[in-house]
Amino acid sequence: MGIISLEKQDHLFWLGRYCERVYTTIRTFLLGYDRMLDDENSGYKAICQMLDIPDIYKDEEDFIKTYVYSSKDVNSIYSNLRRAYDNAIVLRDEISSISLSYIQMALDDMEEYSNKPFSLLQLQLIIDLLLAFWGSVDVYVLSDNSRDLIKCGRSLERLDLYIRLGYPKERLAREFHMFETRMGRISPLQYNFEAYNTFSTAIRNKAVLKQQLDTLNKIFVRR
Amino acid sequence: MQSLVEHTGRINDLLARYGVKFGIYKNHVFHEQLFPFDPLPRVIPKDEFTLLEKGLVQRVNALNAFLRDIYGGKQIIANKIIPEEFIFSSKGFLPQCDGFVPPKGIYSHISGIDLVQAKDKTWYILEDNLRIPSGASYPLIARKLCRLASPETFTKNHVVTNKIYPQMLKETMDNVNTGGLNVILTPGRYNAAFFEHSYLAEMTGSVLAMNNDLFVDNNNLFYKDNNGSAKRVGALYRRISDEFLDPMNFLPESLIGVPNLLTAYRSGNVAIINAPGNGVADDKGIYYFVPTMIKYYLDEEPILKNAPTYLMFDEKQRKQSLARMDELVFKDVSEAGGYGVVFGRELSQDKKTELAELIEEQPRRFVAQEIIDFIDLPILEDGKEVLRKADLRAFVLAGTTTKVWPCGLTRFSRNPTSFIVNSSQGGGFKDTWVLSR
Numbered sequence: 001m002g003i004i005s006l007e008k009q010d011h012l013f014w015l016g017r018y019c020e021r022v023y024t025t026i027r028t029f030l031l032g033y034d035r036m037l038d039d040e041n042s043g044y045k046a047i048c049q050m051l052d053i054p055d056i057y058k059d060e061e062d063f064i065k066t067y068v069y070s071s072k073d074v075n076s077i078y079s080n081l082r083r084a085y086d087n088a089i090v091l092r093d094e095i096s097s098i099s100l101s102y103i104q105m106a107l108d109d110m111e112e113y114s115n116k117p118f119s120l121l122q123l124q125l126i127i128d129l130l131l132a133f134w135g136s137v138d139v140y141v142l143s144d145n146s147r148d149l150i151k152c153g154r155s156l157e158r159l160d161l162y163i164r165l166g167y168p169k170e171r172l173a174r175e176f177h178m179f180e181t182r183m184g185r186i187s188p189l190q191y192n193f194e195a196y197n198t199f200s201t202a203i204r205n206k207a208v209l210k211q212q213l214d215t216l217n218k219i220f221v222r223r
Numbered sequence: 224m225q226s227l228v229e230h231t232g233r234i235n236d237l238l239a240r241y242g243v244k245f246g247i248y249k250n251h252v253f254h255e256q257l258f259p260f261d262p263l264p265r266v267i268p269k270d271e272f273t274l275l276e277k278g279l280v281q282r283v284n285a286l287n288a289f290l291r292d293i294y295g296g297k298q299i300i301a302n303k304i305i306p307e308e309f310i311f312s313s314k315g316f317l318p319q320c321d322g323f324v325p326p327k328g329i330y331s332h333i334s335g336i337d338l339v340q341a342k343d344k345t346w347y348i349l350e351d352n353l354r355i356p357s358g359a360s361y362p363l364i365a366r367k368l369c370r371l372a373s374p375e376t377f378t379k380n381h382v383v384t385n386k387i388y389p390q391m392l393k394e395t396m397d398n399v400n401t402g403g404l405n406v407i408l409t410p411g412r413y414n415a416a417f418f419e420h421s422y423l424a425e426m427t428g429s430v431l432a433m434n435n436d437l438f439v440d441n442n443n444l445f446y447k448d449n450n451g452s453a454k455r456v457g458a459l460y461r462r463i464s465d466e467f468l469d470p471m472n473f474l475p476e477s478l479i480g481v482p483n484l485l486t487a488y489r490s491g492n493v494a495i496i497n498a499p500g501n502g503v504a505d506d507k508g509i510y511y512f513v514p515t516m517i518k519y520y521l522d523e524e525p526i527l528k529n530a531p532t533y534l535m536f537d538e539k540q541r542k543q544s545l546a547r548m549d550e551l552v553f554k555d556v557s558e559a560g561g562y563g564v565v566f567g568r569e570l571s572q573d574k575k576t577e578l579a580e581l582i583e584e585q586p587r588r589f590v591a592q593e594i595i596d597f598i599d600l601p602i603l604e605d606g607k608e609v610l611r612k613a614d615l616r617a618f619v620l621a622g623t624t625t626k627v628w629p630c631g632l633t634r635f636s637r638n639p640t641s642f643i644v645n646s647s648q649g650g651g652f653k654d655t656w657v658l659s660r
Contacts, residue, residue, distance in 0.1 A: 003404070005436040005448060006449045006451075089242070089417075090421070092422065093424035093430070097241050104240055190449075190451075
């Protein structure tokens with residue numbers, strides 16, 4: 001396509017963010033859940049802390065069900081997938097019906113599983129669909145700008161989550177490098193130059209990055 | 224064909240995967256529903272389609288001539304062919320469009336003509352949709368999946384391809400484009416036909432836009448890109464009703480329109496597809512006069528028949544119709560989507576009296592039609608073939624020439640006793656095969 005509106009630019013960016021959020025939080029949740037099974041001391045609170053989400057859950061069982069499948073929990077994996085879909089559905093002409101179909105299937109599967117006896121096995125299918133979506137973006141999103149915008153969203157979300165989850169600095173530096181490269185390729189791109197510079201300096205100086213989360217999230221601000 | 228039938232479930236799964244849905248509002252809440260697809264196609268033999276094609280082209284050419292006349296010299300009124308009350312009392316007549324000829328003189332670029340086939344095989348026109356007819360995308364995508372499911376069905380049956388629709392649509396837009404982008408304007412994702420808007424944008428390479436992506440400056444329509452710069456729009460395929468199109472010229476409370484769009488249009492700087500004001504020609508009251516229009520403008524005999532229709536505005540016809548309410552179907556001329564259609568035989572005596580009083584009070588608002596016992600088509604229900612009522616929406620595109628898409632949307636009722644086939648009323652759809660031999 002080549003010509004997109006500011007509105008679509010936002011949707012592309014946030015589509016990338018929410019897809020990554022779902023993907024990484026599923027993986028983090030499954031890791032935490034595995035530990036939680038052997039921990040009698042409400043291990044779920046540690047997951048909440050790690051993901052930086054408010055502990056609104058009655059107990060561990062409530063957390064497991066609500067955090068994965070509830071549409072009422074704004075932080076749930078389901079809610080984030082729904083937001084990915086909300087951004088994707090208005091982008092069919094940019095990302096192609098094929099790419100959109102992976103998000104549609106993930107959402108449909110999630111809705112179906114939420115009404116079935118509880119199991120986490122199905123989350124693997126959601127992960128598979130998200131990976132297929134990313135593969136599809138590479139093949140079917142024809143505009144370089146659009147592809148870079150989605151991937152910028154993915155990188156920024158990764159940086160945000162990796163900082164919260166305490167990933168090693170090298171991993172952060174690598175992701176930031178990818179983020180910068182993609183940003184540089186997008187023409188034209190309006191962003192908060194000051195926030196970008198501050199975060200860029202912080203990551204290079206290996207400052208305490210958790211304090212820079214706000215700055216990171218100000219690089220692109222949804223209008 | 225059997226292999227196609229065996230894949231019904233998988234085809235419907237794939238349609239769901241591609242988001243082939245339509246939205247409806249129930250109690251002010253938006254619901255998205257899958258549009259159930261039945262794999263048994265409606266089959267139109269070559270000779271039959273040739274006749275339909277001629278009749279549909281003739282009809283749309285006459286309707287375009289009527290629109291040029293009504294918004295121009297109004298000769299059809301001066302010559303007393305159609306009473307002027309019928310024109311000026313129509314909700315679809317827009318005085319704001321009077322005296323203006325759109326690019327290339329085309330008003331109805333994409334016409335959705337609804338037909339039914341009676342049991343004696345005669346085709347009848349049920350209604351003309353000249354505003355924003357929807358539905359082409361459904362058989363377009365379904366055919367694609369059916370061909371994957373059962374290639375041999377298509378190699379053996381000599382079915383004319385339907386994949387030319389996006390090309391036809393693009394050519395229709397290009398033909399009237401005044402120099403700039405082709406844009407499809409959607410009211411947004413909560414519109415009933417949003418799937419179609421976004422799919423056709425993808426298939427035609429047009430820009431899908433919402434109103435806040437567009438603005439009018441110096442009587443030109445522009446699309447705002449992410450750089451903040453403006454790209455001129457040459458053709459706007461709008462999927463928004465006339466009244467919401469421009470808050471400065473129509474409903475001021477519209478939040479989905481583009482201010483001053485009509486001014487840009489009237490300046491000749493952008494083509495609007497279909498032209499605003501077409502409602503005057505697809506009004507169910509005006510429908511009565513279409514055969515007359517064909518004779519008047521084209522000096523030809525109508526090839527396709529109207530369903531026998533009576534004007535409640537005409538005292539004699541009204542009296543006769545009200546005397547045989549059980550045998551007729553009454554239609555509110557300003558309604559669409561299967562709404563405002565009442566079968567006399569289904570009404571209680573009280574309701575009949577109520578309707579008769581309303582017709583006496585507002586005769587211009589209603590027409591009555593003979594109930595055509597139209598053909599039942601087989602559909603699959605729980606793996607068994609059952610017969611259900613079905614209509615056909617044919618798509619006629621007016622560009623450099625007027626062409627009929629060799630396919631169409633066949634809608635069927637899932638209710639064994641109903642004649643109403645609209646998706647909003649729970650109906651499903653079928654592919655429509657036009658045979659090349």
